[in-house]
Structures are given as structure tokens and as C-alpha cells.
Amino acid sequence: MAYLDHAATTPMLDAALEAYVATAREVGNASSLHAAGRRARRRVEESRERVAAALGARPSEVIFTGGGTESDNLAVKGIFWSRRAAGAGRDRVVCSAVEHHAVLDAVDWLVRHEGAEVSWLPVDAEGRLSPQRLGAELDQHGDRVTLVTAMWANNEVGTVQPVADLAAVAAGHGVPFHTDAVQAVGQVPVDFAASGVAALTVTGHKLGGPTGVGVLLLARDVTATPLLHGGGQERDVRSGTLDAAGIVAFAVAVETAVKAQQEYAARVAALRDDLVARVRRAVPEVVFNGDPVDRLPGNAHFSFTGCEGDALLLLLDAQGIACSTGSACSAGVAQPSHVLLAMGADDDRARSSLRFSLGHTSTAADVDALITALPAAVDRARRAAALRSTPR
Amino acid sequence: MRVLAAMSGGVDSAVAAARAVEAGHDVTGVHLALARNPQTYRTGARGCCTLEDSRDARRAADVLGIPFYVWDMADRFHADVVDDFVAEYAAGRTPNPCLRCNEKIKFAAVLDRAVALGFDAVVTGHHARLGADGLLRRSVDLAKDQSYVLAVLTREQLDRSVFPLGDSTKAQVREEAARRGLAVADKPDSHDICFIADGDTRGFLAGRLGEAPGEVVDALTGAVVGSHTGAYQYTVGQRRGLHLDRPAPDGRPRYVLSITPKTNTVTVGPAEALEVSTVRAERPVWTGGARPTAPVECEVQLRAHGDVVPATVELTDGGLHAELRRPLRGVAAGQAIVAYRPDPAGDVVLGSATITA
Structure with missing residues (x-):
């Protein structure tokens, strides 16, 4: 099998898995006062320090959560509620048009249930946000804005955003800036303090850690109203017994991925560039999506003109190639990607897209397998799609 | 495969x-x-x-x-x-x-x-048999048999189907x-029409077609005997829910005999007026053998889970003509007539067509 879906989830690192198992064998609630509790707490706090050091944050800025979706929801809703409560008439969210659904749907929920106003930040044809555009938006609405949220790197097309520039514009208007860095950590350099963002989402399973553990880095001067109430763990922002084993494994994975980032990016980007060049040679009429330069090293995203992405996925799956169409709803029906639509693609091009994402276990053999299977699959998918547009 | x-x-x-x-x-x-x-x-x-x-x-x-x-x-x-x-x-x-x-x-x-x-x-x-001989037959479970709703399939479609x-x-x-x-x-069996979740076909149609008040007319006397809010709410053979203003002179129940969209009229009459012995149908398919050039003695079924009667079926130019040996009631245009050849190994679907009259 050629696994080309590392952006969905990537294999756990051995070191992380071993750390998980070792910690999971130990009893102890990190909130307990006795020796077992103290041992668990020590594991958690050491992990917090390791994560903070790896990501340029202070330990007190690390809030452990149940993963990327929770961190995004906590940032978007929590900062919105907190800022609305603190400021007169602040009810607006500024959100990029290409966010993951964990941000997009949280913002949408605020609009539908909390009376929030929203400004969508558009992207250009390569999926890039514009700091000037953000500046203009904040010039107009700045005193009413609760937060700006824009991802560090896009999960579908791989475009890396000018996060520090965007955060600086937001800071200039006194507005906290949240970034979903789920796809970015371990792939590109991410430094919380240097970036100037107020809140940053990370999840474990995209970088070799376990699923179900993540963090929200939350600057000390920013408050978020909690989503979960209970024992008051994590600065009272996120109640719930701390998952010591998951947290220890997460810290190992973050530290390892960040330490290896440069070397990893160089190796995987070279593989990716080879993949892109060979796909373009092997298949006629293919569009390479996303920013050609500022992009995630493992991401290759194409529109195969005249194909339906889900048909192509089925055909490649049958050949042992795992890839992704990008976005799917809960019923599993392929929807045209909102990211590509925001980049100006029409419905057909949006539906004709596939993402191949490489990761730490990827090899040249994976790329070879794809190039072997792809031309016939595209050919077949094109014929099937042509048939669909012909009425009986 | x-x-x-x-x-x-x-x-x-x-x-x-x-x-x-x-x-x-x-x-x-x-x-x-x-x-x-x-x-x-x-x-x-x-x-x-x-x-x-x-x-x-x-x-x-x-x-x-x-x-x-x-x-x-x-x-x-x-x-x-x-x-x-x-x-x-x-x-x-x-x-x-x-x-x-x-x-x-x-x-x-x-x-x-x-x-x-x-x-x-x-x-x-689907509950139907389709063997190596390429013939579509009724399921061994006659209560669950779905050959009627499959009889519309052509030879090409059957050749690429497995039941x-x-x-x-x-x-x-x-x-x-x-x-x-x-x-x-x-899991319980599915029933009714999957896209009408509450089973209220009349309500579903009313929502799509709106109200269209019209007259209910007696076939024998020509008299207006009631009114309706949409002729589409009626099916040939229907007895219940007619809400007639005047009882029939003979006091016997009346049934929907026909629906005339052009005048938005529902025509009602006695049960025997429902009886049909001649059926005309369009868009025939024939998969039970070579397309017949002469009338075929067989059995026909005119609705899902409906009665089966002996009949003579003839393919005409673009259509199908059936003479039933025993009259049937409630034959509705739009339903399929399916011709079967009785067979101890499962009755064989010969062909089907859409009833026009």
C-alpha cells in the first residue's frame, strides 16, 4: 500500500508510542495530592515544558485539549465570548474563507446562535490571504472585532499563510489573532512568541503523536471563556482529568518533529517535487493547486480536469493508493471543496481535485506506485465523468 | 468478477x-x-x-x-x-x-x-432470481418477490445484474x-415510499402541486356528486376518502374510475365499472426470450403484489396489448403490466410495459 494521506493522519513515532505505553502503565491522576498523583503531575508538567520550549511558548501558555477541533472551538468561541463580555459592542469575527471546518463551523455556530457578525477574508487564486486586506477590514470594523482567525497552513491545498504579518496587523488594531497550526507544526518553522499570535492550535496525530491530544497555546494576556466546566484544570480554561499518557506521547512527538523539521522538510519536499513533476508528465490537463513556493513540504494537490475526485479516489484505492478528496460531510457525500471555490475554482474543478500528502514514512516507492496507477485511473475516471454528463 | x-x-x-x-x-x-x-x-x-x-x-x-x-x-x-x-x-x-x-x-x-x-x-x-439462463424469475419467497419492480430492466441491464x-x-x-x-x-423492513418519510403521499403531492379544487362526477348519471381539492390525490380503484355529497341512487359504494387532468375531474362509479379486460401499455421490454411476433399465452400482474391472471399478450408497434382471461379491478395508468410464464422453477418474467389504458 502507498499511504499518501499523511495530512489526514500520520503514523505514530516509535518514541511517542513507547512513551505512551510506559506512562499508561502508571496509575495516577495529575490532580491528586498523593505520590501517584504527584508522579502523574510531574509527567504532565515536564511535557508542558517540552511543548512550550519546542513551540516558543511559556509553559503557562500551554493548554492541553482533546485535539485540534477542541482547540479551534475553544479559541474561536472562548475568545469571542470573553471579548464580547469585556468590550462594549464587540460582536464580530474575522475569519479566512479557507479554514478547516473546525474553525469554519465554530464561527458559523456563533453567527447562528450568538448573533455574531462575520467578515470573511478572501484568498487569491493560490489560496493566500492578504495582510493589506485584513488591515482594511480592521480599519473599518476594528473596534467591534472580537478575534481574527486564520490558519497557518491550509490542510487541502497546502498554502502557507503570512501569519506573522497578519498577526502584526491584528495586534496593531488591538485584536487577538488565532491560528490553526495543525498542518504546520513539524512541517514549517512555528514559533508562538515570534509569530505574534495570541492563540495557536496544535494536534498530536498530524505530527507522529496520538490521536485525541492537542494543545491550544494561549498568550497569558488573552482570556478564553471555557467550553468545558468541571475540575478547573488548565488555568480553569479546560476542565477534565489530564491524559498523562497522551500528553507525554504528544510532547515527545512535538519535540521530535520540531527538532527534525528542517531535515524532514528538505527530504519530503524533494519527494513531493518529484511526485508533482511526474504527475504532470504522466497525466495531461492537470492543474496544480496552491502556492507553488510557500507551501507545506508534503502537500501535492491537483485538479484532474474532467474527472470526479471521488471516482478517482475509488480507482486508486483499488490499486492500494490512499489519498483524499479533501473534504467530506458526515454522510460521506463529496462536496465541492470550499477552499478551491474560495480560490476562484468553478464547481467542476473543485470536484475534480485530489490531495496527495507525504509524511515521515514516505518513500520514493510510494511515489512510484502512484505514478504507475494514476494515468489509467485518470483515463477511466474521465470516461466515467463524460458518461455522467450525457443524459440517457 | x-x-x-x-x-x-x-x-x-x-x-x-x-x-x-x-x-x-x-x-x-x-x-x-x-x-x-x-x-x-x-x-x-x-x-x-x-x-x-x-x-x-x-x-x-x-x-x-x-x-x-x-x-x-x-x-x-x-x-x-x-x-x-x-x-x-x-x-x-x-x-x-x-x-x-x-x-x-x-x-x-x-x-x-x-x-x-x-x-x-x-x-x-432484490428478492428475485436471475440465473445462468439469463431469465428473471420470481423469488422463492413469494411474499417478498420483487420481480415486478425489476421487470422493467432490459436485456443489457439484466446481463450486468446479480441478485x-x-x-x-x-x-x-x-x-x-x-x-x-x-x-x-x-432491522425492520422498509415500507412505503422512501422519499415520503411520514407516509403521507397526499400531503406530499399537495405540497408540490398545490390545491386545485374540482368536481367529482358520477360516470352513470354525469351528475356532480362531490368536490375535491386536487385530482392528483386520487388513484383508480380508490373507494375511501371520496367524501361524496350525494349517495348513489342504488346505495352501493362508488370507486374512482378515472382521473381527467385536463378538466380536473375525478369520475366515480360502481365496482363493476372498474373491471378491465383489455390493457394497453407503452414502452415494452421483453427479456424472457426472443421478441414474440404472435400473441403469447401467459399470466400478467398489473401492480406490485397484485393479483395474477391468465392473459394473451401481444407486442404491437411500440406498445403492448393484453386481453385478460378474467377481468381485474383497479387497473391504473402509470403502473406496469408484467407478463410471466408459469414455471415450477420460478415464474419467468417475459416482459413488461407501462399501462396507458
């Missing part, structure tokens, strides 16, 4: 897929998303369009260890089945949407796409599902 198993989320299609796997085929499961907004059709186990059904189908595919995908056929389904259903009623006919779905969706849009993607055939959980359940009763299918560890073993 490389086959595509259409998996509704029910017990039949799950066992059909399992049997295809066991027969050595390379099986891929597909659930058809037919509702434009699945939430609106969310009614438990009634139809085949809910998110629960999609999950049940996925779970069954996972247990069988086969790939599984959801194909979005909502637009095609809406145009070819739902809109057609409404238009047929508006035209005074009584459509069978399951038959139309087989003809236009499962064994057309889905089959065509499957073939284009390299599959050899489509596997479904693994025709030799089993529903009880056997459920028992096998339980034995195979398929969670849908006890």
Missing part, C-alpha cells in the same frame, strides 16, 4: 454483498445518497436515505472487509424519480417510484458509472445476517 454492491443499509443488500464476497467476486460497496438533504428524511428505518442507513451500510461493508463509498445520486434521483412521481400524478396516472428508481437510477446511472469505472456488474439485495437472494426466504436472509454478525439482521 469485479462487482459493485449497492448497499441501502438494510439486511437484504448486506447479505447480498456478503454472498457476492463468498462467491469469490471482488466486491466494492456503494451507498446511494438519494436525499438532497439527508436530515429531512431522517425517520429511522423507514427508507434508504437517512444518515443512519448510510452508517448501517458502512458498518456492514466494514464487517465484510470490502471498500465502501457513498455515491451522490440525489440530483438524478430527484429528477428521474421524485419529479417524475409528481408529474405522473399530475397527469392522472399512478406511478411506481421503486420501479422507476430501478430503471433510471440503480440499473442505469449507477450501473453505467460502475461499468465506466471498470466493474462488471451491480449486485443488489444473490432469489433462492432464499426473507427469514433465511435474516438468519444468515445474524450468523454473519451483521448488525442489520433485525
